[in-house]
Amino acid sequence: MIAWRSTWSIYKRELVRFMRTAFQSVLAPVLTTSLYILVFGGAIGGRMPDMGTVDFGAFIIPGLLMLTLLGETTSNSSFGIYMPRFTGTIYKLLSAPVGFGETLLGFVGAAATKSLILAAIILLTARIFVDYTIAHPFLALLYIMLVAAAFSLFGFIMGIWADNFEKLGIIPMLVLTPLTFLGGTFYSIDMLPDPWDKIALANPIVYLVSGLRWTFYGSSDVSIALSLGITLGFLVLCVGVVAVIFKTGWRLRD
């Protein structure tokens, strides 16, 4: 049984918090991504060879979008649950008649919504600098939603795991960003020499970038089925971990 009013309250409050920090939550990532697109897509991209049937500027759009999505979604979600733990306001949530479902839908739903808003702004802004197309817009939307949901959950787990601000920043900065850069954002895995092209497949972000690129241009380094499977698998794994956290009360209840 889901208490929808409680879920809606959590969801709404998180979005209000998002709007309250719009400069940091929206403007900063949009500006950073736009600069990447402007420099690598607009300025340098014109002098780069085409990547298959797509010019370089358009080629990097899905990767850059993924880079921002992963970082921002994880950060937003982890802050969403870490801050109440840090300030002590978590007592309200823990003493309320809400369980696993409401908390997850509220926090993760809000984090995913923020990511979708961010993705839409980035894509619209990118259109100013680079001429790109989306071959499968519905699938692209679905894929972005799937990634946003999975990494919102991942961020939620990070926010519960972290017991200081440093730990909160470690995963997005030291793990997600490097893996995304090395995950085919700016190049195709095919361009790597042997054995690096095979080693690169051990990087899970490759499948996410590749999946999103497929929805844009209809071709990618790995099959869309594999990308979708891995994203779904990660989502299910995160749901499982969060379920265990709620069942055991790990780092939530003494």
Next chain:
Amino acid sequence: MNEPILELSGLTKVYSGGLKALDNVDLEIRRGEIFALLGPNGAGKTTLIGSVCGLVRPTGGSINAFGAGLDTTWRSARARIGLVPQEMATDMFETVWRAVSYSRGLFGLAPNKARIEEILRSLSLWDKRDAQIRELSGGMKRRVLIAKAMAHEPELLFLDEPTAGVDVELRKDMWRQIDEMRARGVTIILTTHYIEEAEEMADRVGIISKGRLLMVDEKAAMMTKLGLTEAHFALAAPLAQLPHELSRFSVELEKGGTSLRYRGGDGTGRGKAEVAELAKALVNAGIDFTGIDTRESSLEDIFVSLLGEEEVPA
């Protein structure tokens, strides 16, 4: 008044570090009463509240709320329980109105502007409804915590040290508000280490120390059982020893025989009557005195005495 709203049976909590914060606590709270849980810091008061409110996972015993086990009916029970925490835990950048409205929604109730307005007005927060909580004074922030707890109209309200760190005037204002909540039918459990707060507010008092509930009783009954009258007679001339006429009284000489101390009674007035009889006996025995200082023992004396006994190893 006698119907139990909350029943704790053998409630035990041992933290992962080995600290036993609650040790086999049995407690019954009656609907409509104000119950004061009195104890020093670290006695287990907050752990007890946390166990009922879902913040702490008990390691033993059971909790029944509103006639059903909390394990199975936690959703419906929590919807009827409110908590004002000891710490000033609130989103400092949120406005008062939003914070209180959020609390109502979180507990599954439909928005009700009129009810929120009523709560804010009753706590003198209406003028501050659009202010961010960080802009408020400490006392006002504590009122916001109470407003948040009241937003979902709880039947059972926990107030964990509600007046800790607030000035005397505000403390009395809080007592008035607690009284008003009781008048509306809310059952209140408050923890405090201000004895006067328990004396002023509570119908019943529980004394907790080191996780064990040492005593639970009606405030008046506790005074009857453990209350004492103490009187000091300043003697005109020192006495070397007590005359036999005074042997029926619970008296002893002090300050080198210049003062006679009586300690007795039971908090019902018997002590005062005995002091009057003692005064007559002194006059009849020809012992002159220049003054009498009489004092009824307070809840504080009882508290200190109980905790003192607790310190003595068995």
